[in-house]
Amino acid sequence: MVHEKAEPMQEESLHKGPWHEEEDERLITFVKLLGSRRWDYVARVSGLKRSGKSCRLRWLNYLRPNLKHGHISADEEKIILQLHKRWGNKWSMIARRLPGRTDNEIKNYWRTYLRKKALIQEQENFQLGRDNGKQLSLFQEDGSSAQTYNGESYKPCEDILEAGNVSYDAVALSDYTLTSSPYQTRLSDWISEFPSDQSEIKSQEDSNSTDSCNCYPAWISQENDLWGCSGSLWNMD
DNA sequence: AAGCGCCTCAACCGCATGGGA
């Protein structure tokens, strides 16, 4: 490994905008040579008139191996919805749970498609809430969970219920208990296995780095069964 | 065919964070 103090790039000479094929090829060559770190150095040594930031972004979002470039599958969409409700706009965290997908891709997908879906869902729930004389607000304007019910905060579980095709109203009417049917009992058991504190979640995240994001934590892999997802997504290399 | 508006997504920007000197 060469350790050389990187000179600052000449800002005014930097290329911006879309990458050309030759630039991609050159970047791939130099990343293979120098590794996907020290991006300023890679940018400078490669002769690409791009910033280190730009090189890093191009590599992470487009050039790195094992990226998927196709449409987001229904299974992946469910995961995104679930994790967004859990974590909010933590796109990089969500991306780590979806092998081959980038935070940018997920962020774009959310903004262009899922956010609308969430808003529609909100409107439907608002209508249902009005019909029942209750106000169940599940999403804020930005798409995040509002976590209120009749003006009171509650532990969010709508993500799980939506994923399992259980209506929000069913939860509202059962005072958020999930034990009245075998299916709900199963849900309840599953929820209870969720990491109970941030440190546990953190340790699971740490064991699933970007570079080795080929597995899921136990708590989410169980959703596969719950959702009846195809196995292919979960066994990705 | 041309013009317009909307949508998508690659790329940029600015701030936060972490590590090393």
Place this chain on the structure above:
DNA sequence: TTCCCATGCGGTTGAGGCGCT
């Protein structure tokens, strides 16, 4: 402890594609 720099992250932008009129 402080400063500096590289990297990471989330929000935003804008070019190009596409469909509608």
